[in-house]
Amino acid sequence: MTILSNGIDAGDALADRITRRRFIRISGAVAGVSLAALGAGLALPGRASPLFHEWRGVALGADASLQLYHPDAAEAERLIADALDEVHRLERVFSLYDNTSALSRLNRDGELADPPQELVELLAESARYARATGGAFDPTVQPLWTLYANHFGVADADPNGPSSADIGGAVAKCGYQRVNVDTSKVAFERSGMGLTLNGIAQGYITDRVAELLRARGVTHTLVDMGETRALDAHPTGRPWSVGIKNPRAEDRLIAAIALDNQAVSTSGGYGTQFDAAGRFNHIFDPATGSCANRYLSVSVVASTAACADALSTGLSVLPLERASSILADAGATRAYFVLPDGRIVDRSS
Numbered sequence: 436m437t438i439l440s441n442g443i444d445a446g447d448a449l450a451d452r453i454t455r456r457r458f459i460r461i462s463g464a465v466a467g468v469s470l471a472a473l474g475a476g477l478a479l480p481g482r483a484s485p486l487f488h489e490w491r492g493v494a495l496g497a498d499a500s501l502q503l504y505h506p507d508a509a510e511a512e513r514l515i516a517d518a519l520d521e522v523h524r525l526e527r528v529f530s531l532y533d534n535t536s537a538l539s540r541l542n543r544d545g546e547l548a549d550p551p552q553e554l555v556e557l558l559a560e561s562a563r564y565a566r567a568t569g570g571a572f573d574p575t576v577q578p579l580w581t582l583y584a585n586h587f588g589v590a591d592a593d594p595n596g597p598s599s600a601d602i603g604g605a606v607a608k609c610g611y612q613r614v615n616v617d618t619s620k621v622a623f624e625r626s627g628m629g630l631t632l633n634g635i636a637q638g639y640i641t642d643r644v645a646e647l648l649r650a651r652g653v654t655h656t657l658v659d660m661g662e663t664r665a666l667d668a669h670p671t672g673r674p675w676s677v678g679i680k681n682p683r684a685e686d687r688l689i690a691a692i693a694l695d696n697q698a699v700s701t702s703g704g705y706g707t708q709f710d711a712a713g714r715f716n717h718i719f720d721p722a723t724g725s726c727a728n729r730y731l732s733v734s735v736v737a738s739t740a741a742c743a744d745a746l747s748t749g750l751s752v753l754p755l756e757r758a759s760s761i762l763a764d765a766g767a768t769r770a771y772f773v774l775p776d777g778r779i780v781d782r783s784s
Contacts, residue, residue, distance in 0.1 A: 490515050494522045495530065495637055497661035501644070504655045504670045514651060518644045522660060525643060528553050529636040542577065542629040546622035557632060557639050557741075558616045564635070564745035565611040567765040569757075572749030573721035577629030578608040580717065583726075587709040596715050602724035609721050637661025638700055638744030645740075657694075662740040664698035682731040682773060690771055690779055692736060697768065700743035702751050703732030720752040727751040730772050737767035746770070758782035 488511040490501045501518060505511040528551050530536040534543075537554050541547040547554075561574045582605040586597045597605075613624040623629075632639075641660040648656060648666060655670040657663065665675045674693035681687040682705050692699055704716030704727050718727035733751045737743040746767050750758055758770050762784035772780045 486511065488512070488515065490519070492519075494640060494660045495526055495633075496532065497637055499661060500657075500659045502657040502659075503648070503653065505653065514648060514653060517651075518647055518658075521643055521647055522640055525553060525636075525640050529557070529632050529640075531631060531633070538630060538632060541621055541623075545626065545628070546620060548620050550616075550618075550621045552618075553639075553643075554621065555616060555618055557635065558614065558621065558630075560639070560741055561632065561635055561745065562611055562614075562616075564742070564749065564765060568746065568749035568753065568761055570611065570721055571752050572634060572745045573609060573611045574630050574632055574634060575609045575611050575614060575628055576719045576721055577631040578605040578627060579719045579721075579724055580631060581605075581629070582724075583709050583715055583717075587715065592710075594710060594712065594714075596710075606721070606724040609724075634702075634748040635741050635745045638698070638740035638742070641698065641740035658740075660740075662698060662700040662744050663694070664740040665694040665696060668695045679732070679734050679771065679773075681777075683777065689773060689777075690734075692734070692771075694736070697736055697738060698740035698743045699734060699736050700740060700747045701732055701734040702747040703730070703773075704728060704751070705731065718748060718751050728775075729754075731775060731777075732773045734771040735762070735767055736769045737765070742767055755780060755782065759784060 486504065486506060486508055488503045488505060488508070492499055501515055503511055503515060505514065527533060528537045531539060533539060537547060537551050564572045582597050582601055586592055608625060608627045613628065614630070615622045615624065637660055641658050641662045641664050644660055645658045645664045645666055648658070654667045656666045657675055658666065663677055669675050674695040677692045677694055677699055678688035679690045679692065679701055681689045682703055702718060704718050705713065707717040709715040715726045719725070720727060730751060733747045735743040735747040735750065737746065742765055746761065746765055750761065750770055753761070755772060759782050762768065762770060762782065767784055769781055769783045772782070774780060
């Protein structure tokens with residue numbers, strides 16, 4: 436989610452400088468069994484030999500992939516095509532790049548009549564995780580993004596960031612409680628408000644693709660539409676292995692997480708930075724308007740990708756002692772915090 440830059444009114448120079456980095460590396464080979472062996476038809480007890488099918492591309496501006504194991508190659512191709520159709524359909528709801536998307540029209544007009552069902556659903560989920568984190572996860576921080584992007588989008592930007600008065604003005608336009616949502620209309624209570632669902636939309640889309648595949652009988656598959664969710668275990672019977680990249684050396688891993696019918700999401704300020712010094716990034720504390728620098732990254736394991744996505748963002752601005760209760764309240768399993776000195780601390784629900 437967490438890490439997608441919006442680029443609204445930011446200027447070409449800033450847009451060129453901001454990139455989305457991947458926090459997670461997916462390992463398809465487990466316990467010495469290679470993808471090539473699986474693709475060749477490795478015999479598994481009591482099952483048809485699976486064939487490995489992989490798609491890689493972009494979803495909502497993020498690198499995305501689908502690792503699918505299925506004995507029928509033609510059916511696998513149809514499943515991947517249907518999954519991508521669902522991704523593109525949902526992009527037309529949640530995209531901040533597409534001026535015609537439902538979310539873009541809501542931000543432009545301050546209200547949206549007859550909103551798509553998916554937007555209503557995702558706003559309800561967002562409110563749930565906002566409450567669970569005490570407001571630390573808040574989809575209404577778009578005014579803060581616009582403020583920082585515009586500030587650093589000029590050549591002679593003050594390296595100390597926007598003024599405290601400007602930050603206070605942007606914070607006053609935030610607040611998930613000020614979004615009125617029902618099936619007939621979504622509306623902001625204050626002028627100048629704006630939503631970004633980049634802290635949860637990738638997770639939501641990942642879940643929708645996983646549910647589509649599950650309904651079609653797919654098992655033993657890994658879905659990554661910006662966040663990662665495993666359907667069952669790896670075809671070998673062992674969990675999927677997902678590695679968290681080292682924020683200071685992205686060619687190295689700092690931890691490996693085993694997933695079996697679970698999802699994982701990682702958020703980190705280094706993923707999208709406004710300034711060359713790295714003091715200002717895209718993860719905001721909605722209460723103060725400041726940028727999150729408490730941790731290098733936060734990873735959350737949960738039953739759904741949307742939950743993991745939202746909590747990895749919210750926990751990025753909260754102290755460690757709050758983590759366990761928030762994870763339990765939201766139904767998540769575990770969180771991994773990479774501290775500024777490189778140490779890893781984990782908390783369970």
